[in-house]
Amino acid sequence: MERIEVELFTDPGNDAVVRLPPRNSPGVLIQGDSLSIIRADVAEIVEACDQGDVDQAREAAAILLSNLDELLARYTQALKAYDIPIPFCQGH
Template sequence: MARSGGRSAADALPTELGVGEQVQASGPLVAVTDLRYRHGCSRTVFDIARDGAFLTAAADEVHRLLLDDLMERIEAELFTDPGNDAVVRLPPRHFPGVLIQGDSLSIIRGDIAEVVEACAQGDVDDAHEAATLLLATFDALLDRYESALGAHGIERPYGPRP
């Protein structure tokens, strides 16, 4: 990480920054300070200049606050409740999609890996069982998707399922 005159690159992780250093990230200036408590504990905090005011953030929040400047905020249409497998439409898409959370995506990937492993070992019965469970998972996703589309008068963007 390049440092000069007490300043660090904006992509520095909070754990790489030292007390007294500053970070410039497309506008906000971040100063790293040590916050000391009366009972002897301390924690590193970051004072972030944003919109003419200072925000104080802990190390685990500062990266998110800096990345807010790099993210685009958009409005999305929500067709179901906002939980797992939410059906949403992002601009400029014509049809909505299904939002799969990262942990759920990881579980699905693990299920596919199980099918691949069973096939590699020649265990057709285990592969079939795992694939059947995986198909049921995707059928449930499609059922939720198609239900949301129907509730909003939107035709499916694909033909009937086999």
Template sequence: MERVEAELFTDGGNNAVVRRPGRRFPGVLIQGDSLSILRSDVAEVVEAFDQGDVAGARETAGLLLADLDALLTRYTAALGRARDPAAVLTSRRPCVSSHDTLPPSRLTLFGSHARDNVT
């Protein structure tokens, strides 16, 4: 185990927003129990699809989306409070179905365009 200093953008509780040394963008610290719950919820979506329960899968996926949206809101609010120009995210349209009621533009954290290693 290695001990390192990190910048803390939020309180130190669940889903703390922190930036480790050598990283351009902060990250979100997800506790192990929360990660396990997230994995179980995704497995529930897959199982529902496997059983042909599209409505159940969609409902669970919608709850997951709401949880991730809340996490993203906390993340972007922390960056806004810090006014850190190095931690700017790009905006792009998500891949969603026509049944979704999402805004036309959402912040993107994942994908090849969001790599945050400092070179």
């Protein structure tokens, strides 16, 4: 294990926006339990598709998309607050 200093752009909560050296752009730190939840959400979509339940798959996908949109908004807001260029097309 290596200890390093990072730059923190948001509160150190569950989805903190941080920049690791020597990276140019910050990233989002997702805790392991949250990563497991995202994985379970994707698995639910796959299972619904396998069962032919398009409505359930669409509903689960819409919830996942909404959660990811919130995370992406938090990320872009943090970068804008520090005048850091957004490293991707804003059209997403």
